[in-house]
Amino acid sequence: MLGPRSLTARVLLLATLWSGLALVVIALVISALYRQSAERAFTDLLRAQLYNVINSVSIGEDNNLVGNPQLGDLRYSQPETGWYWIIEPLGTFAAAPLSSPSLGVSKIAVPTILAVPFNNRYERFYPVVDAFGNNVLVAETEVVLDSEGRAARFRVAGNLDAMEEDIRVFDRSLYIALAVFGLGSLVVNGAAILFGLRPLDRARRALGKIRRGEAERLEGEFPREVLPLVNEINALIESNRRIVDRARMQVGNLAHSLKTPLAVLLNEARSLDPSHGELIESQAEAMQAQVQSYLNRARIAAQRESVLVRTEAEPVLERLVRVMRRLNPDKEFSLSIDAGAVLAMEQQDFEETVGNLLENAARFCRTRVWISATAAADARAGDVADGPRRTWLEVSVEDDGPGLAPEQIGEAMKRGRRFDESRPGAGLGLSIVREIAGEYQGRFELERSRRGGLRATLLLPSVTKDVA
Incomplete structure (x- = not known):
């Protein structure tokens, strides 16, 4: 029976709490690691696409930027997707800028270099919100295009919402898998605990038989971990039995040793003169009653706590x-x-x-x-x-x-x-x-x-x- 003092309930509760806590920690750690990996992969993808755009663009004979970057992703051709590439001339290079069809005539806000500086690879990444409300991550660098020193700023933007959706799908699948695993583990742990504690339940039933007077010692096969307890209980029962038997024997001996002297006193009192004999007889009877009373109390005290007295x-x-x-x-x-x-x-x-x-x-x-x-x-x-x-x-x-x-x-x-x-x-x-x-x-x-x-x-x- 499970209850507040049940060892089974206590072990099940601790195992459940530990398993639940462990699964929550595992879920959070795996989710955090997957997010780091997804963000790193997203950044690497933007970097790779940025250099694909750089390699696809040059200065034409009319001193304008020419090129048609093919990044293998239709989202750069579809409007308002949050996936863009942009090429803007720098300095005295007065060519017209180029951009992907997905951007159209819209613009993307560019933070200052002081706000977001370039790294040691002369790249910088920054999140912005485009004109269509998409959260995008922009990869940017500046490249000199010819020997005359004409340069351009290259930017590639990717939709962060797509990455977040991918993370949400992964997290949902992860939580479902861990929940199923946790429920399965709870069932398996419960079955294992109940099976492991069955020897203690057998010992409890054996003790019940002793309390009801149906057995005199714990009998049955018990595992090594429980066997010392069983042996100690059997030894305690045997010691209790010996104490009770010894007390009974001593009480019997005392009663026998006092019975004859008291009987002699009573007989002698009856043969005396009534004025004296009645007093002696009444006192002898009182002694006999007192002795018997205290002998009874001693005998009862010796066996009162015995589990064998039924x-x-x-x-x-x-x-x-x-x-x-x-x-x-x-x-x-x-x-x-x-x-x-x-x-x-x-x-x-x-x-x-x-x-x-x-x-x-x-x-x-x-x-x-x-x-x-x-x-x-x-x-x-x-x-x-x-x-x-x-x-x-x-x-x-x-x-x-x-x-x-x-x-x-x-x-x-x-x-x-x-x-x-x-x-x-x-x-x-x-x-x-x-x-x-x-x-x-x-x-x-x-x-x-x-x-x-x-x-x-x-x-x-x-x-x-x-x-x-």
Whole structure:
């Protein structure tokens, strides 16, 4: 997919900008070089025609200029074309001037020698506008025609508009050719870039499989340039797996080592005098709950960021609902869940959080409990902890029981707080749910349900099934 953060789009944009800039520079350089060449060729043509006129004219027996220059160009014979030749006597040589039929009786303005001096070859070139509005370039020189020193000024004029039209035709053809070449290059570059970046796309899809729990490492053939990255990612995944396994083992060892001493304390407390035993028993139970809570938090922290921890929500919720229906045959449980929802958390933690909510709802409801699991509308889930954007699953449990007053909701979250001492329970369930949700950077809320009872909402991290 192309976007502002797409490597493909970035490379295509840079390649397009560079190609466009290069083609513009090439077009300008070629056009400038062609103009220089055309102007030089035009000047050389006028010089050659000027000396053809000089070689075709002489002084006749009647002391007049005679000759009929044949320059091989009909434009010198057609009127108002901008192509002329002119021969004017100089000094005391009082002969009649000669000019091409194309000029007729018109004149061409001649700048002074001070304004346009002769070069070292005794030639000068200057642009003027003729009587017909043509932009012409004039080549001029002065030649001594005989031994008596009689001289004449020779001028040949060529139409600059013809040269400019030729340059325009060349430029138009050049720009069209370069535009076609540029578009073709863009297509070829795009295809080459897309083909060259396909290994990265394969790596992205392979990572998507890992995120969805369909694979445990990057598999496939990758080019030499991408292979080190693939190897590093696989090494990171393996290191992550070892860390999680080690943390789980240490948590299990600690739980096992504390279970027996706490059980002994509880048994001994029950055998003591009630005035002393109840205090020891309550404190031992509190120790047991605290130890279990912190063990859970340590275990969750060890595997929370793992890309391998995935739980499919649908089968877990269906199994929990089946258990609750068997345990509470007089209550009705309704389940609604988005198909394909996958949570980025341990199955055990998901079961414990939702199980606690279902137990509370079944304990306090009158006849019915509603469970739903849907994708959260906001990808950042409001004020959930800062970090990269991710997806969330909203799990809600509602009942038609008496519910809680607004001032009671905050108290219900506190560890060991109970509002109905006549019902079984230790008052730890909701605080455990909140702690587990917080460890996964999620959120847990209680509010009045529109069905009359209490609504418990869990916001838990999820991954999408269509990552690839």
